[in-house]
Amino acid sequence: xxxxxxxxxxxxxxxxxxxxxxxxxxxxxxxxxxxxxxxxxxxxxxxxxxxxxxxxxxxxxxxxxxxxxxxxxxxxxxxxxxxxxxxxxxxxxxxxxxxxxxxxxxxxxxxxxxxxxxxxxxxxxxxxxxxxxxxxxxxxxxxxxxxxxxxxxxxxxxxxxxxxxxxxxxxxx
Numbered sequence: 365x366x367x368x369x370x371x372x373x374x375x376x377x378x379x380x381x382x383x384x385x386x387x388x389x390x391x392x393x394x395x396x397x398x399x400x401x402x403x404x405x406x407x408x409x410x411x412x413x414x415x416x417x418x419x420x421x422x423x424x425x426x427x428x429x430x431x432x433x434x435x436x437x438x439x440x441x442x443x444x445x446x447x448x449x450x451x452x453x454x455x456x457x458x459x460x461x462x463x464x465x466x467x468x469x470x471x472x473x474x475x476x477x478x479x480x481x482x483x484x485x486x487x488x489x490x491x492x493x494x495x496x497x498x499x500x501x502x503x504x505x506x507x508x509x510x511x512x513x514x515x516x517x518x519x520x521x522x523x524x525x526x527x528x529x530x531x532x533x534x535x536x537x
Contacts, residue, residue: 382449394442412483419478434470
């Protein structure tokens with residue numbers, strides 16, 4: 365449970381935080397990971413995916429969707445914090461936009477049939493995105509935007525991805 369904070373204290377802390385070297389490092393890492401992922405999925409990842417059998421291909425497609433969903437949510441969070449920190453957005457606008465970003469439900473997901481076939485390059489990007497996700501969750505909690513004990517609500521997107529994977533990954537589709 366977080367203590368009530370006055371908006372001016374929160375905004376002041378947020379602008380100091382977003383001007384910090386720590387935030388800048390995470391921001392650059394996050395945006396770099398988005399670019400690296402796009403380059404991989406549009407380039408070497410296509411070739412890697414062609415070498416997989418049906419289960420591997422479904423696992424690859426599912427993990428790619430999870431990864432891109434995760435990275436888009438993380439990039440949205442980073443851009444929102446930066447905009448708030450430099451005064452481009454008011455506190456009420458930040459809180460409204462923050463509700464559209466879902467950090468709690470973009471984690472690892474369930475085990476996939478065929479996951480043992482996933483290319484090492486994809487697995488490396490996935491692990492780094494999960495590490496970034498954890499750090500951003502910690503920042504979000506520190507900034508008082510998420511209660512640390514809040515249970516994540518199930519994501520409609522991730523639930524649908526899991527359903528599709530269950531059908532096509534099981535050989536029934």
